[in-house]
Amino acid sequence: MLDPDFNPVIRVRGLHNRFGTQVVHDGLDMEVQQHEIFGVVGGSGTGKSVLLRSILGLQQPSSGSVELYGRDVQSMAAVDRSSLVQSYGVTFQNGALISSLTVAQNVQLPLREHYALSEKTLYELADLNLLMVGLSPDDGAKFPSQLSGGMIKRAALARALALEPKLLFLDEPTAGLDPISASAFDELLLYLHSELRLTVVMITHDLDTLFQTCSRVGVIVDGHMISDTLEGMLKNTHPWIQEYFHGPRARAAEKEAADKETHG
């Protein structure tokens, strides 16, 4: 069994990923502690999604090790692997809801697969997860194509929460949302994070989300990861990080976050 209280939850050591001659990760290290919201940022093509896929075991890295709860992901037996997969929830960039199933059935999908439960309980649990992410149980009967972008992101989160994971991976959870929906999603995430005591790893380009929610940030530059708190990042002298965290958009997001802290 996995020890759910193991710290650090994720430890990536010397990760190398290359496609042909193109080197994406050149000895990347990353550590995520219990109960933090860790934001992963980086320019386009710096391998944020590749990193996520390597951690999830969807992709074999060229070299390096990935440990979840202190266990090496690649050298794991198939049985352990199945219990590992059940210990985390993932949302993908475009929701990746199964289009031929209703929202409720999507949420029930992992539960059905792993537990023998009655239909009634399955629907109750679908209700629960939909309510937790701020959707109405009535939305459960809809098909993914009938949902708006924000609702798709929420439904995907509901599905990721279905197996009660302690660890959540979110790939661009607020991309493509209007600012109101995006900030509502930020609040939802913070709320669930404190209520359910989750550890969250989030790939995001949304500076507002980054400043509102993340306790630590990892920036992928030159195939390595520089991780620090937000305050630390703001003082970092690397030119890309400077530009990223001191651009006009970043300044606005930073100011807004500061305002919220003083007034809220």
Add this chain to the structure above:
Amino acid sequence: MTAPLALERQSDGWRLRLSGDWSLTALPSIEAQLQNLPALDGTLVCDWTQAQAPGISPAWALLRRLAETCGGLPALDVRHTGNPPHFLELLQKLHVDRHAAYSVQTPPTLERLVGKLGRWAVLQGRHGRGVIVFLGRIATVVGEALRRPQALRVSSITRHIYETGITAIPIVSLIAFLISVIVAYLGAQQLSRFGADIFVVDLVTIAVLREMGVLLTAIIVAGRSGSAFAAEIGVMQLNEETDALRAMGMNPVELLVVPRVLALVIVLPLLTVIADAMGLAGGGLLSLINLHIPLPQFTARMHEALSPTTFWAGLVKAPVFAILIAMVGTYRGMQVRDSARELGRLTTVAVVQSIFMVILADALFAVLFVQINF
């Protein structure tokens, strides 16, 4: 292992002792126990002291069950003691938020059945209109191309000629060859009993040229390219690529449909000629090996057997079949909406329907040719 639930009567009300594993893993057994909980009233104290690793889902199932046992009335006063899990408050809040959602499907009544029939009829009507509109759109583009030749998209047509035609040559040849060998073989077995071996030549040449060459080719192409058309255009629909084209002022029918239709109209007759040739070759080869009819005799007999129209009676059907296959494929592709399942369903429909249409059209041609003595 201890039972997850133990209900006790106490002086001031009920006491529900929760013990053992209360994580999500244990939910199936907890669920069974919850079903056995009797209807309760008064006060109930849930004691969480001995519950290990309580999970959100079992806690939710418990709350729902307790709410049900008192019939939704606030007759049961539930309290939680013994270090209840931290998320219980959240669940109680959500429980108040929720309203009845688990609806049971009502059995069909006569009224509903009639309604269903009506909806089906309307749908078929709309469908028929859709087909006619689609035909009209294609005709418009082709008509426009007479005035504005660049509407024909030559490069796209070339690509489809290659994909639906050139790459189909091996399989079409092989199947035409084998089928005509089979027909000749069966024919030879029957006819040799009457000493009429030579009529195998008539059988093979007429069957291949009039019917089988074109029909086999059309069916193979329907399976290969009809499905490809539907799937390709269907995925473009799902990715909103067709909408993007429309938004840029381009006509998807002109860009996607007409090139495929025209390419197939050009290609199918050519493939038919190849299939005819391979079919005759197969018949000739079998006659030589099995019936010892030398090739010159085979060709001489062939000339006698064929009327001038036999070859054309087969070939003239090819463009018609091509139009049917291409239109069904592209039309079904354009119908794809929303989901991956629709894509699969409509691709299947495209293949099945185009093969059916081809055979239906072939039957009509057969009747027509008899009538006009072609």
